[in-house]
Amino acid sequence: MVEKIRVSLWDIFSFFLTGFLAAILVAILVVIYSPATPKDFFNGLSALPTAITIVAAPLALTLLGMVIEPFANYFDRYVSKFIFSWVLKPKDKHSDEEYILEAEIRSRYLGSLNGKISNPYAICKEYVETKQLSTTFMVFLSRYGFYRNCAFLAVVSGFSVLALEKSWVIGGASLVVCLLAAAIFKRRAEDFYSYMAPAVYRAFLIDKLQWVPRDGA
Numbered sequence: 514m515v516e517k518i519r520v521s522l523w524d525i526f527s528f529f530l531t532g533f534l535a536a537i538l539v540a541i542l543v544v545i546y547s548p549a550t551p552k553d554f555f556n557g558l559s560a561l562p563t564a565i566t567i568v569a570a571p572l573a574l575t576l577l578g579m580v581i582e583p584f585a586n587y588f589d590r591y592v593s594k595f596i597f598s599w600v601l602k603p604k605d606k607h608s609d610e611e612y613i614l615e616a617e618i619r620s621r622y623l624g625s626l627n628g629k630i631s632n633p634y635a636i637c638k639e640y641v642e643t644k645q646l647s648t649t650f651m652v653f654l655s656r657y658g659f660y661r662n663c664a665f666l667a668v669v670s671g672f673s674v675l676a677l678e679k680s681w682v683i684g685g686a687s688l689v690v691c692l693l694a695a696a697i698f699k700r701r702a703e704d705f706y707s708y709m710a711p712a713v714y715r716a717f718l719i720d721k722l723q724w725v726p727r728d729g730a
Contacts (some may be wrong), residue, residue: 522651527658529571531585532578534663538670546677582658585665589699593664597699608707614714622721634710637717647716653708660702667695 544551558566618633630636641647671691678684 522655526655528578529575531662532574585662611710638713641716650709650712653705657705660698664695664698667691
């Protein structure tokens with residue numbers, strides 16, 4: 514049964530690595546703002562049985578990432594797109610390519626669906642996944658999810674330090690640094706998001722186009 518479990522790039526980047534990063538951030542806050550010393554913290558970790566560390570830790574980190582992901586998703590959808598709107602302008606290069614490929618697919622391959630669906634991306638993505646034509650877009654999707662989650666964790670970390678820090682100067686400076694980091698993560702997430710549709714359209718068209726060699730080639 515175990516051998517049938519499949520782990521995708523989304524599971525690794527958006528769940529496991531997000532949980533791992535969140536655990537590190539929590540550990541840093543605990544070490545800085547609790548009576549426990551770094552030595553006490555590492556002694557507690559080293560006291561755990563090896564079996565728990567190897568088996569249970571990845572599962573726990575993945576579960577933590579799965580819990581964080583919906584909050585990061587809704588934060589990205591309803592909050593960050595407003596506070597980080599100044600970093601969200603898509604790159605013209607990828608936008609232009611997406612429009613060109615989308616127009617080609619609409620005019621030649623949608624048939625009776627042309628004009629009935631607003632965007633061919635979903636059906637093209639399903640086609641590419643079903644026929645296993647390419648996994649490039651999944652790399653972009655998983656990295657988008659990871660950096661989106663990083664932006665959320667950076668904001669949460671900034672406000673956590675502001676609430677725990679006795680010095681308002683240090684707390685305020687930490688919040689500003691974390692917000693800048695969140696803006697960078699959000700910008701990088703949007704970069705990878707802009708790569709997905711062109712990757713799906715390219716894989717779809719490569720399978721559909723009839724490649725005719727030039728005369729004399």
